[in-house]
Amino acid sequence: MKRIYLDHAATTPVDPEVVEVMIPYLTETFGNPSSIYAEGRAAKKSIEKARQQIATAINADSREIYFTASGSEADNWAIKGIAMKNKAKGKHIITSQIEHHAVLHSCEYLEKQGFEVTYLPVDEVGLVSLEDLKNAIRDDTILVSIMFANNEIGTIEPIKEIGKIVKEKGIVFHTDAVQALGNIPVDVKDLNVDLLSLSAHKIYGPKGIGVLYIKKGLPIDNLIHGGAQERKKRAGTENTAEIMAFGKAAELASEHLEENMTHMKTLRDQLIEGVLGKIPLARLNGHPEKRLPGNANFCFAYIEGESILLSLDVIGIAGSSGSACTSGSLDPSHVLLAIGLPAGVAHGSLRLTIGKSTTAEDIDYVVNNLVEIIQRLRDMSPIDADHPIDAAVFDKVDHHHH
Amino acid sequence: MKRIYLDHAATTPVDPEVVEVMIPYLTETFGNPSSIYAEGRAAKKSIEKARQQIATAINADSREIYFTASGSEADNWAIKGIAMKNKAKGKHIITSQIEHHAVLHSCEYLEKQGFEVTYLPVDEVGLVSLEDLKNAIRDDTILVSIMFANNEIGTIEPIKEIGKIVKEKGIVFHTDAVQALGNIPVDVKDLNVDLLSLSAHKIYGPKGIGVLYIKKGLPIDNLIHGGAQERKKRAGTENTAEIMAFGKAAELASEHLEENMTHMKTLRDQLIEGVLGKIPLARLNGHPEKRLPGNANFCFAYIEGESILLSLDVIGIAGSSGSACTSGSLDPSHVLLAIGLPAGVAHGSLRLTIGKSTTAEDIDYVVNNLVEIIQRLRDMSPIDADHPIDAAVFDKVDHHHH
Amino acid sequence: MEYTDVVMENFTCPKNVGEIEDANGVGQVGSPACGDIMKIFLKINDDDIIENASFKTFGCGAAVASSSMATEMIIGKSIEEAGKLKNSDVVDALGGLPDVKIHCSVLAAEAIQAAIQDYKNKKA
Amino acid sequence: MEYTDVVMENFTCPKNVGEIEDANGVGQVGSPACGDIMKIFLKINDDDIIENASFKTFGCGAAVASSSMATEMIIGKSIEEAGKLKNSDVVDALGGLPDVKIHCSVLAAEAIQAAIQDYKNKKA
């Protein structure tokens, strides 16, 4: 059966060109980049090339690029590293309610260590308000972390404007750009950011390699201490093969950004129009325009998301319901709750994210099948417009907690 | 020119069988293991297989194996995770002076956060004393971290005995076994350890993937917060390809442990006898018997280590002087200082570490060339037995610090 | 989420979906906030034997499969026997459920009990 | 450590290695604890011109190469000119040195100055 992969926000297939770049570093060029002999020097040189490719992709200096093992590590490092470094100055951090768990759980951990965190709300399309931000800033605020683009609903935050506000106050500004790279232009100079997280596997690179951009001269504590790698800022023998892969993937992403954006946007709009046009009681989550070119996120009344995913999977379509990272949990997505959806509705969400190899035929196939699947599941559902939920019944099972 | 690679303690070439196992996870099986559709389930299943392979290699349960991005991350996690979790109970940590920098610098960082650390000395062959350990234990000691085998001088510590002492006191015990796996038997049950660090690239796996063994039920804080991966203990989309590679490498390492040990030991002894027999004023560092089967570490009087490495590199031989991880620094190895060598002598160290594809001819070639290289460098040196160092001269350049 | 073949069969081609027009015992449990609602319809004859059972479910694959399997298991049984159906019986019949989905089988057992109670209440 | 070809040439085939028997200016700097000792031998004629220069060095590749290059650069020069040799001149002549190795060129310049001073002291 042909598979149609529409979960590019969860992860992307590795580009064959990228795989090709990796292979030599798993075979001949296996030297430890810290070693002084020929094998080591060759590895070191390659890494510096990849560092430059990433720097170019985000308009940074290559000495501002630090490799990590994931977007999650980059987020943890940015937040904990700045917090620990500046804890004598202040213990207040500002972030949003719709951040990735890598940011949210880092902040929650810091709360346990005596920091205070303000989680800014978002409006019904997922936007942070600049006014809210201004009001939240205190004398002891040491860090603001707001994501560039949301991984679930695709909403793009006004990072440049936020950067301006934060910079004026002399506060450190971090943005999680894991979903942005390869989908929208990312320019650290234009954005006024001090720190920016990236992850290779969202841009047709391998899993297990990320980057933290750290503006030159910004003091930050290490997250992983040890050897002198990454200019003494991040210990651990360099993952040469995946670093090379990330470099290549970033280069390809920048080179083809315009055409990829156009391609994704066209198919995304076809998908959104198809779904909203053919399926009653469907709603688009996130901002109608300020959204990632490949992201479509829907809610369907009266049915549950996993049932939709399973039904799609059976006919060869891969999608997601909430962040893939959190699908181990039964709680409805914190992002959908933050935009004001009731938990029951949030459970019925479906995220389909388009990639560079998605075709218009794929989208047609998905829309047509989705019409049937939603109908079938609704037929099976005990709730509908005529049968609202009997609240009294739920009291009986109050002991039944998740 | 044929290269003779004798720096297997720094990193190893990836076994072709291991590369083969990785490739499909960079091509077809690219799914995010957290996703519920077919692609994700396939990735998840594979990871669990690899987890089992590693568990088998160290006699653990697969639910005690947590993947990290490096040995360094595993060390950081073990030390900081236990420290943070138990800081209400006590703030004292015991480790040794010859640990890898991932352990030492983690401890130093904790000292800045208000923890107290005892760095146990070692004797002239690099062994920690059980008496010293007993004396160092306090009521508020929460963690003991002693490495299984040293990466520079190859000395194997009495982990089982240490484990017994530490266990009796109810203190958490971590060992860095990065250099042990594949070189000597590693059995977590036999060793009485609660936490144990591993790294794939030391056992013919790729760089950028490690493991922390965490004994079932042991409470520990996360180092990297975020998604629900690794049973909610270590966030970040799984590095599927490298996890598979580590699993295979661990399997191969256990399967061939006996034959690899014998092979390495034979060549190591040939190398040690050759060097000590043919080169005057050469000394073997580390324990004569309790040492890694592939490790030989020498000091040569009156000459400096980098010169030896460069001279070897020019004729195709890769070795190291002190840990590869620290070669970015000019300080002499902390391990060689800890076994009592004067700094001047420590600068003249050479580590040659044997691997499974090293041959007896390689060793002959190295020994013969080393005789000449050492002679040539000594001829160039201003110091020898007849010309001891004029201390008065050094006073003049006291301003010249490193 | 790794589901067994039996679960997938019961999810893709569930038995006993829908409402029984002349049901004399109806039970509903769960809440949409928790992601599952299960409604069970029973047609019970004068000998207290369950002649027919059906369900409507809002929920994940495991919830649908549990509903399908549980209704299959009680048709033809006395309400006494059916009331003893344990969630583990449903799990076993499905060839197992992932840990995080066990609660779906609990819901199925609870919904059946609620439906039987409804029948008893009406009769009393 | 990435060394230039010039550094590697001067390391593998260093010029002016060894002692000058009748040297009239000898300077030594560095310490084994720091990993470098450099000893420079000068043969200076009555016109204060350096007729010959040589070195013995305990140190890394950069130290050996700096010694070789620095001695080459001062042979035939007056002690006044040679005393002005800056470490950056040595670095330039070597086609550059890694940052962490710049101090080796400093040692070379210092050793030459020490040798010239030794010559002056003996003459005075």
Ligand SMILES: Cc1ncc(COP(=O)(O)O)c(C=O)c1O
């Ligand atoms: C004893 C020891 N611990 C930890 C490490 C760090 O492992 P990694 O290079 O995977 O960070 C190494 C190797 O560099 C080592 O030899």
Ligand SMILES: Cc1ncc(COP(=O)(O)O)c(C=O)c1O
């Ligand atoms: C917005 C965002 N931040 C961070 C991450 C984490 O990146 P990684 O999977 O490399 O840990 C992800 C993806 O999972 C993401 O979408």
